[in-house]
Amino acid sequence: MLDSKKNILILMADQMTPFALSAYGHPLTRTPNLDRLAKQGVVFDSAYCASPLCAPSRFSFLSGKLPSAIGAYDNAAEFPSQTLTFSHYLRAEGYRTILSGKMHFCGADQLHGFEDRLTTDIYPADFGWTPNWDDFEARPTWYHNMSSVIDAGPCVRTNQLDFDDEVTFTTRQKLFDIARERHAGKDARPFCMVASLTHPHDPYAIPQKYWDMYQDEEIDMPTHRDSFDEADPHSKRLRHVCETDRTPPTGQQIRNARRAYYGAISYVDDQFGAILEALEEAGLANDTIIVVTSDHGEMLGERGLWYKMTFFEGGCRVPLIVHAPQQFDAHRVSASVSHLDLLPTLVELARGEPPAAWPDSLDGHSLMPHLLGERGGHDEAIGEYLAEGAIAPIVMLRRGRFKFIHTPVDPDQLYDVQADPLERANLAFNAEYAAQVEAFRKEIAARWNLAELHQEVLQSQRRRRFHFAATTQGTVASWDWQPLVDASQRYMRNHIDLDTLEAMARFPAVAH
Template identity: 60%
Template structure:
């Protein structure tokens, strides 16, 4: 049986609750909505850490952040941590990454044979969090300029990046069908939209009218939980009300950026059709975390509320999996064992893994219903953990009050249940489970030690000759296009798709 290719498409900071295939929404996503109609949609998929790098390190490795030192956006990702790219490469797949993965450290491949672009974010330790000085706000922290400057644009850094990401990904697909051999591929296409700053070209801005933009619910700041209050101070919003028109502009631009992602998904789907790869390719779409978008008065991510922690997850493989919805809680840590099973492989015994395969869910045979999360970065003064199981979400901290929500019946998490008498036993059970699962003093020591090492090393590496860890895509121009050492007719024939007959 021919093994299926895998096209894994990622969006950055795309909040699942805002998307039309999860509920009523003004966001226009025709291509993704069509995939959702014909595929398997996970209604309760979560990131394992609501921040870019920790979430992505967990996603590619299937291991929770505390297991691999993925503490913040400047955490080193060790080269000996197995990823789905290592697994699939051992199974004979071509493995490639086009776009963002925010790998930190000198290994910028982590099992991918090729990275078609550089990354949009730095690979060094410069964004390390500092628990030794919890009251100091570093200059590189998020601020509110993304909202205050929201609106339409002609060009941005992020547009430059995503245009290259999609162009290189499409070229990879064209090259795949023009080359000899029958190795399947796993191509990861990771775009940076709809991540802030909240700005997008006029064509996508004009898809929406101000009247179509629902405003968020914003409670009094002093009524928020302690971690939320710290986040407001992290991004410099404490006691600084935002103009309503800028809140609306930011959300409108964000919706436009979601439509921009959808447009790029359409280009990739078109390329699969043009190259005859569509029937042989499993398409997986997901993200690294969401965006609060002003809900609860919060922005960006960095908390365990649904807007920040829930991610889109859909799998489209017509003829292999029937269209269905999965209500069980899962996480992006489950993708590694899922990809391995889809590729016909098996997990290596003796290697640590926290994720579980989603294939039983894809086949309609049930499966696990729980997700775990760990957050130790911006806004924290200690580990902030999450358990999502059944109808409930439990947010655990030894520094702040623990929080309990019935997200099935209260999806906007407006009623906190930790003091509810009828939920007392459930709360106690969650607390006991969390304390048995996580050794918070040990994790705190590990985080502090890592932060101190990285701050020291980062300071040293800024002195003297700079040797960048940022990925440098290498291009051999002597093998591109038309060159005198390559037969012209042979080159033109091989580069054309479909190829003309030899005798014409």
């Protein structure tokens, strides 16, 4: 049985591909804090998000369910309040659950099991970003275009820097508050805290300090920049949605974007380092399991694609590191796993064993055999994409050597990811692999009713577009989270004697 009731700290980045991290073999990026966690922890070399887009990925990460099971179709999909998240499960086990930073909750429920939420979100909570599969040719003006690449370079401030600096500050402050409260005997519960940054998500703009950590001549360029005609149908649609070929970046602009992205990764590492420093200074490090991941990847110009929204490796692979050296020996896991697996894993870590029965079905599997280095761990990742750039559901199965991508409106794609990590050879129409293709197609038919799912997505989009149009007439009521701060209880106030107040705030406490 595991040592249960350990604190859990989840450090989450946004759009951070493992292929740009030193811990995953990149020769250039400077990430000493992530490197240390990886050296001492369990590194998953083949981890995937359940959907290569912010909100659907995060909702699946929280719930252990595929997007279609919870209506998490796109970045303006409501996350239903009745959906159980790992925060609900851990609160039931006696944990304090805390969120600082981005989670992209849409709808009136802005907590989803978190007892405390320290910041607002960087993205809106309404339905304004709903895609429109009924009129695909009309690209949404609010969506990604190539300005992030064309305008890439150093900056002094951005709204993302403002946001992530706040996330780091509030996370550190909460760790110190927890330590002081424990010392005062106020709240001894273990905690599960999520610190979720928005970097290195585009736009690719980063302060001079981080820009100067890398030089132009060092920056690796995309291995393959496919022409529009060479691209598969979904990639062509993504290039339309993002205006990739209408406003193509120059070679120098591509280099600038990648350089700024690497700088943003080093910025993320510094923020994580500051949080880990506070964890150590608060005396909590030895009793805390640390999980590092990102919501999805980043294509960075490979194949002529940017951002995410694709099941090519750059878009859907994520870093996943579990650091608990007191419980798990450092090692690497080659089997494919998924964000869907984190909920059952976190619950088992909290309890010391899995529950006798789950109150709801899950699409993931516990990572415990992998963490313990035992035989019998699964080797499977499943994904769905139902948002911008699609015109019908796209599903992905990754098992063993192979990745299979299927949508009713496009030719199938089959890749031997081990032999062909850049996914240049589509084997779906190679007679030698006909049996694998047939087996994957049968599994998809058994797992999904794609025609029915297609209609559900269309109906949801139509409802939400009408909802947004109606509720933005007249007085607009916002769902955006407003952090609750009671100024009467902060710093020095007259309802507490000075010596008492100073003693409560000082950490470590002075011995008398």
